[in-house]
Amino acid sequence: ESRAGAVEAHGAELRRIERDLHDGAQARIVALSLRIGLARQLLDRDPAAARVRLDEAQDGADAALAELRHVVRGIHPPVLTDRGLAGAVRALAADVAVPVEAELDEVEDGRRLPAAIEAAAYFVIAEALTNISKHSGATTATVRIGRGAGTLRVHIGDDGHGGADERAGSGLVGIRRRVAALDGTTRISSPAGGPTDIEVELPCGS
CATH class of the missing domain: 1.20.5 (Single alpha-helices involved in coiled-coils or other helix-helix interfaces)
Structure with a gap:
């Protein structure tokens, strides 16, 4: 599948x-x-x-x-090559109308991730932040990136009205497919009334 x-x-x-x-x-x-x-x-x-x-x-x-x-x-956004994932995500967050709190310490330690993993994480975050700006009605959003044992964990959340539907052309299907192509996993929670949380895990080696 x-x-x-x-x-x-x-x-x-x-x-x-x-x-x-x-x-x-x-x-x-x-x-x-x-x-x-x-x-x-x-x-x-x-x-x-x-x-x-x-x-x-x-x-x-x-x-x-x-x-x-x-x-x-x-x-492949040039900002990824120039600044790495943390810098690229900060640039994304700066362009969003909703205030975004970014916790990126674990990807600012000088160790670069594989290019495919960086690109997947970047596009997941970009799509999620676009959805938040256009559809959520949120007043704040968060982006957290962490590393586990051979895994990159990405979390994007907002305090909007929720109700995000993968079948409604919101880009969530694209997120899930992009992550699955790298043998990663995606969990999306968006009950009516909010909040919306997207959690992604990508295998990235040691």
């Missing part, structure tokens, strides 16, 4: 990347090419108009680069 879920999640991820590239960066690059073509046609007879088209092309190039960076962050 976990293998089937992993294959399905991988397929969905590839489709998302393809859609992001097609609708975002590719569309902007096509528009950029058209603007440059128009500028070349205008260059001799109307340099001022050509300059306007080139300015638009510059803006289009900047937008295409931003789209590509967005896609890259969705594959």
